[in-house]
Amino acid sequence: DLFLFHYSFDHPHILAGQGSLGLEVLDQVPDVDAILVPTGGGGLLAGIAVAVKSLNPRVQIISVESERASGFYASTKAGHPVFTECQSTLADGLAVPLIGANAYATAAPLVDKVVCVSEEYIAIAILRLVEMEKAVVEGAGATGLAAVLQGLLPELKGKKVVIPLCGGNIDTTVLGRVLERGLVADKRLLKVWLTVSDRPGSLAQMCKLFSTAGASVKDIYHERAWLKSDMFSVQIQVVLEVRDSEHAAELTRIISETYEHVQFYNENAQ
Structure with a gap:
């Protein structure tokens, strides 16, 4: 054949x-x-x-x-x-x-x-x-x-x-x-690390800020052991769902004005 x-x-x-x-x-x-x-x-x-x-x-x-x-x-x-x-x-x-x-x-x-x-x-x-x-x-x-x-x-x-x-x-x-x-990539997920006071109500206050700004919390993680600041602070890593790039920029401004120690994920630095 x-x-x-x-x-x-x-x-x-x-x-x-x-x-x-x-x-x-x-x-x-x-x-x-x-x-x-x-x-x-x-x-x-x-x-x-x-x-x-x-x-x-x-x-x-x-x-x-x-x-x-x-x-x-x-x-x-x-x-x-x-x-x-x-x-x-x-x-x-x-x-x-x-x-x-x-x-x-x-x-x-x-x-x-x-x-x-x-x-x-x-x-x-x-x-x-x-x-x-x-x-x-x-x-x-x-x-x-x-x-x-x-x-x-x-x-x-x-x-x-x-x-x-x-x-x-x-x-x-x-x-x-x-x-x-x-x-x-579409700027609809925002990742941020911020340091807040480790006391009752701090997390609720932070979540209320996000809610008022129209963002949803997708993921959240607390870090205490490897934090180099004082013993009464906690670093929180948060992933937020936002509407678009303009909403992300507005939320970035609000968070930066509210918290002193803030770091945002920068894809260009990866």
Whole structure:
């Protein structure tokens, strides 16, 4: 018996089949201005680019990758496929170290722009899709929305853009962690350490302050043994749920004005 092996990422027949997604887009959204395509091995990008550009050359085809797995971006800079070391990323479905030769040769002349998104905005994109679309999408499938949320494509404002949500293969335990990371990145979780007097009523007074400001206490932890201040003080670590970045800024101001010894979590210092 004879068997025919088709390389699942780079065989011309596979690329052609993936181009059917582009045909569906043109059929359902004939006046589309741009399509944001998640890119790993490049097969989906190549197929969509050929199908769409052959029927409507004015449609922009934009490749989207993770900053931690940017093989197509590196290859376009070099002018040929190059090996790119991939780091751990939420978009693990796109973590392909070497783009396919056929995919690159097909897609490179047709792609209008290549952008790379941060892990922070991939997490926010997954969160947005769960909250607003009630859709569970893996990191690779959320990169297109992440590019928009990160502000990498300002030229598309006011235009009709299609973002394929290609992939829902995300582990439930990972999803929970990603959603929390998304809330932190979206400035909707605020972490603060503050030192208060270790006497009856201090904790109630602190919680009343948070409640009055419209924040909910998600987590709280007391530290007495490793505190270097006086014996009658306690350090409290609190995680607060807030509405948005403006609410977080307002709460930060209120806490800073109320307590002398305060430290807020700074993601940029990590």
